[in-house]
Amino acid sequence: MEEQLQLQVIGVLHGDITSREDAPKNYDESERTGTLEIFPKYQDGLDGIVAGQTIVVLFWLHKSDRNTLKVHPRGDKSRELRGVFSTRSPARPNPVAISELKVIAADANHLEVSGLDILDGTPIIDIKKKIS
Amino acid sequence: MEEQLQLQVIGVLHGDITSREDAPKNYDESERTGTLEIFPKYQDGLDGIVAGQTIVVLFWLHKSDRNTLKVHPRGDKSRELRGVFSTRSPARPNPVAISELKVIAADANHLEVSGLDILDGTPIIDIKKKIS
Numbered sequence: 001m002e003e004q005l006q007l008q009v010i011g012v013l014h015g016d017i018t019s020r021e022d023a024p025k026n027y028d029e030s031e032r033t034g035t036l037e038i039f040p041k042y043q044d045g046l047d048g049i050v051a052g053q054t055i056v057v058l059f060w061l062h063k064s065d066r067n068t069l070k071v072h073p074r075g076d077k078s079r080e081l082r083g084v085f086s087t088r089s090p091a092r093p094n095p096v097a098i099s100e101l102k103v104i105a106a107d108a109n110h111l112e113v114s115g116l117d118i119l120d121g122t123p124i125i126d127i128k129k130k131i132s
Numbered sequence: 133m134e135e136q137l138q139l140q141v142i143g144v145l146h147g148d149i150t151s152r153e154d155a156p157k158n159y160d161e162s163e164r165t166g167t168l169e170i171f172p173k174y175q176d177g178l179d180g181i182v183a184g185q186t187i188v189v190l191f192w193l194h195k196s197d198r199n200t201l202k203v204h205p206r207g208d209k210s211r212e213l214r215g216v217f218s219t220r221s222p223a224r225p226n227p228v229a230i231s232e233l234k235v236i237a238a239d240a241n242h243l244e245v246s247g248l249d250i251l252d253g254t255p256i257i258d259i260k261k262k263i264s
Contacts, residue, residue: 005139005192005255008225038217042225044201048218055217058228060137069176085170085187085259086180093140093174094257096190098230123137125226127217 007060010045011038011109011124015116020063024117032116033104036124043109049127051106057099058126059118064095100130139192142177143170143241143256147248152195156249164248165236168256175241181259183238189231190258191250196227232262 015034017023024030036057038046049055068091070081084092101113111127147166149155156162168189170178181187200223202213216224233245243259 005141005194005257007137007139008198009137010225042201045215045217045224047202047213047215049215056230058226062137066140069174070179081179083177083179083181085177086261088261088263092177092258093142094190096228096258098188098260125137126224126228128230129218129220131220 007125009060009123009125010042011036013059013116013118013120013122013124015118015120017116017118018120020119023119030115030117033112033114034116034120036111036113036127038109038111038124040109045127046106046109046111049103049106049111051103053103054100054130055103055111055113056128056130057101057113057124059097059099060123060125061090061095061097062123063119064090064092066091066093066095068092096125139257141171141192141255141257142174143168145191145248145250145252145254145256147250147252149248149250150252152251155251162247162249165244165246166248166252168243168245168259170241170243170256172241177259178238178241178243181235181238181243183235185235186232186262187235187243187245188260188262189233189245189256191229191231192255192257193222193227193229194255195251196222196224198223198225198227200224228257
């Protein structure tokens with residue numbers, strides 16, 4: 001099997017969370033809003049997404065540590081170290097975050113969304129319909 | 133922004149689904165079982181995952197078409213073409229699938245799971261705790 005795979009960056013998040021200290025720990029705890037800018041090359045893929053929907057967005061957490069396999073859950077050092085795959089820690093070999101976001105408005109290549117817990121400037125790698 | 137990002141393959145799925153025609157359309161419709169083999173280099177990340185849990189697994193759908201931006205939902209040609217980002221189609225620029233799977237058994241670097249809708253031999257790129 002090939003050992004490395006290439007992701008394409010399809011867009012970028014514009015938001016007001018600029019430090020990890022300021023970020024909510026998970027999307028289910030956030031009312032923060034921002035804009036998903038999808039690069040023109042990929043904008044045909046947005047057809048069918050409308051305001052009011054909840055979408056699943058995959059981000060690439062480009063500031064994360066990719067060499068850590070054990071973490072304290074939620075960064076709480078009083079808790080025992082656990083494998084990253086048993087947590088939602090951003091530190092992991094492939095730092096892909098899954099966010100469920102509500103679409104507030106949509107144009108040809110932008111989606112205004114709420115529910116963000118992700119840093120401004122984070123690359124977007126995929127968007128999917130939520131399974132209801 | 134860098135336009136391409138490198139994924140690391142952390143493991144591979146062993147299952148009995150060998151053709152797309154045989155695959156359930158979504159994991160919420162499947163009782164199929166199989167084994168996630170995590171490569172030894174990454175096995176410390178599994179610490180804390182136990183039988184009975186539901187986990188979120190990200191697969192890289194290596195047989196998918198990465199150049200398609202519009203599809204007929206669920207492959208039904210009587211339905212209008214829609215943007216891939218408004219669907220769960222495997223065809224998309226970054227063919228990452230999200231599966232929620234139940235852990236039946238776990239050892240140092242294998243997880244036996246149920247709920248699969250993914251082809252045998254598919255690369256695994258991440259495992260996360262399910263947000264309850």
